[in-house]
Amino acid sequence: MNYEEIEEIVKNTLSPKRYLHSVGVAKRAAELACIYGEDVEIARKIGIAHDIAKEMPKEEALIYAKENGIVFDEIEKEEPGLWHSKLGAHIAVKKFRFTSEMARVILYHTTGSIHMNTLDKIMYVADKTDETRTKINREEAVEISNRNLEEGVLYIAKYMTNYSLQKDSLIHPDTIELINELIKQKRSK
Numbered sequence: 001m002n003y004e005e006i007e008e009i010v011k012n013t014l015s016p017k018r019y020l021h022s023v024g025v026a027k028r029a030a031e032l033a034c035i036y037g038e039d040v041e042i043a044r045k046i047g048i049a050h051d052i053a054k055e056m057p058k059e060e061a062l063i064y065a066k067e068n069g070i071v072f073d074e075i076e077k078e079e080p081g082l083w084h085s086k087l088g089a090h091i092a093v094k095k096f097r098f099t100s101e102m103a104r105v106i107l108y109h110t111t112g113s114i115h116m117n118t119l120d121k122i123m124y125v126a127d128k129t130d131e132t133r134t135k136i137n138r139e140e141a142v143e144i145s146n147r148n149l150e151e152g153v154l155y156i157a158k159y160m161t162n163y164s165l166q167k168d169s170l171i172h173p174d175t176i177e178l179i180n181e182l183i184k185q186k187r188s189k
Helices: 003-013 016-036 040-049 058-067 074-078 080-096 100-108 118-129 138-147 149-166 173-187
Strands: none
Touching: 003 016, 003 040, 003 080, 016 040, 016 118, 016 138, 040 080, 040 100, 040 118, 058 080, 074 080, 080 100, 100 118, 118 138, 118 149, 138 149, 149 173
């Protein structure tokens, strides 16, 4: 499926605000793909599709998960805002014919993971630094991530963890593990 076809489905599925965010993520992912030598078209497709399940009503999400064998871990059960990554990865394969590698990028875009490759990191950063984002010091995050992708991921993971803690949200172990690993790598340099 080409970018325009995916975008049309996303536009008809999400609210105007979430759609604009998705367009912004596709644009930012393409910019980062250029910087870090990844396929720009694939980055754009994943960027436009990454939040396809973000606004799925809770009951519908639970039914979809059950029907498709999607299991939420203990933290995800407590934090429904994390569900859209697993649901979206599954939908992207089923509806947009994404490869398993492309779906994995969607899976990691919210919590991150120590298993992220370059494209996974690009999407993690793009999701938090598109033009619609206001939670983060976007200018600083963009500057850091354009210069060094791992430093950008660490900056964003730490910032988003602090933001979640201020809201009394649980922090997924994948995020903590990612932060710890990136700090260890930074120390070893």
